[in-house]
């Protein structure tokens with residue numbers, strides 16, 4: 064089962080892994096042609112009704128594989144308005160060949176032949192809202208025709224994720240959907256073929272630049288929409304919470320508050336004028352601070368607890384009490400991690416241990432990343448948290464979905480890069496709904512920033528090089 068958003072990411076990841084989108088369209092078109100030839104004898108009349116996106120593009124490819132049939136392709140609109148290059152190339156190939164193509168400039172002009180098979184290639188996962196003209200009229204014309212209707216990827220007008228059709232929709236006899244079943248197709252009582260189109264399993268397992276699509280921002284958003292983060296840290300160390308806070312900004316947080324013991328508050332303030340510093344009495348986090356922290360955390364979109372806290376008894380008790388009472392999203396890092404397995408909480412935890420910290424949590428030790436992927440998935444399920452286990456390959460899992468991130472380099476063993484990753488992840492869990500996706504993008508961006516830093520500083524890179532490069536990795540790295 065795959066959602067449209069996930070499919071769009073996997074599509075780009077496949078391309079990042081060397082499978083061109085054009086090849087995916089070829090495979091899709093071939094699958095559509097196979098579905099036609101399984102339902103109609105050669106010589107039958109096939110009418111293709113195509114939209115101007117890649118759903119249509121798939122059918123332009125299918126037409127080329129149906130040369131034993133009497134095929135006509137009806138494009139809803141003018142060819143020069145075809146929206147993507149790969150669809151346009153496939154349309155041009157039809158016109159260059161001797162295929163019958165019709166540009167339907169007006170919905171009333173759709174003149175469907177008396178066909179044995181109609182291919183519905185108007186819209187697929189790109190549909191937004193109720194079907195507009197001319198697709199709505201065309202959908203009714205397709206349904207009124209006395210033909211076998213085969214839908215490409217999704218019946219036009221049906222939402223691939225919900226199965227709803229807010230407006231008109233094609234009633235297909237058969238759907239050829241690509242790569243994996245779509246949630247919205249399962250409860251339609253239509254015969255569905257899931258066609259393998261050559262997307263490698265790696266495109267789903269590895270975090271690649273397609274995963275950055277999840278960061279697309281709603282243009283209508285305004286200040287404060289994109290994440291208010293509270294960082295709870297510091298004590299023996301002052302740099303760690305400041306680094307995490309800086310990283311959270313660079314990963315898109317709008318506001319970052321840093322709650323640290325008053326003894327290091329001036330140092331943290333000195334690090335950057337961007338933070339709002341909330342001083343806690345004394346020189347270490349203690350149970351007496353928990354009520355104040357819960358108040359501070361109440362209207363935040365995410366909390367990061369751990370950087371620089373140290374592990375004295377009182378501090379760890381305070382972490383346990385905070386987690387036991389908080390029910391929002393919490394990224395847990397560094398010394399706070401060891402508390403997690405013992406604490407009962409309603410909070411949605413994202414833990415970011417390195418392998419030593421994972422073992423301290425009672426988690427598995429496994430050198431080979433594929434072994435580790437399975438072991439981390441099992442442990443994540445056991446403790447009911449999302450785990451981002453850092454390593455040469457980072458493994459991210461919530462026990463259901465497991466991802467692997469391959470960006471990063473040995474230069475990143477320098478102190479502080481974990482504080483940066485924790486800060487980045489705390490901002491991303493406010494922008495991306497699924498915590499596995501958010502943590503995966505966090506690992507990807509942090510490692511990518513490290514790779515960019517190595518270009519500038521070799522293995523002399525330091526953690527403070529990373530936060531600005533995280534912003535580049537997230538927003539300026541499109542190839």
Ligand SMILES: NC(=O)C1=CN([C@@H]2O[C@H](COP(=O)(O)OP(=O)(O)OC[C@H]3O[C@@H](n4cnc5c(N)ncnc54)[C@H](O)[C@@H]3O)[C@@H](O)[C@H]2O)[C@@H](O)CC1
Nearest residue numbers: 074088116117118186187188189190191192193194195216
């Ligand atoms: N993502 C992938 O990995 C692959 C996608 N492929 C195909 O690409 C399709 C998605 O292509 P696109 O993203 O270009 O989108 P679609 O081709 O599904 O639809 C986009 C077109 O529909 C129009 N449209 C959107 N909402 C509408 C509405 N409510 N009423 C009327 N017109 C509307 C848009 O203006 C645009 O012209 C998939 O369904 C599949 O068929 C395949 O090539 C296989 C690979």
Ligand SMILES: [K+]
Nearest residue numbers: 186215217219
């Ligand atoms: K369709």
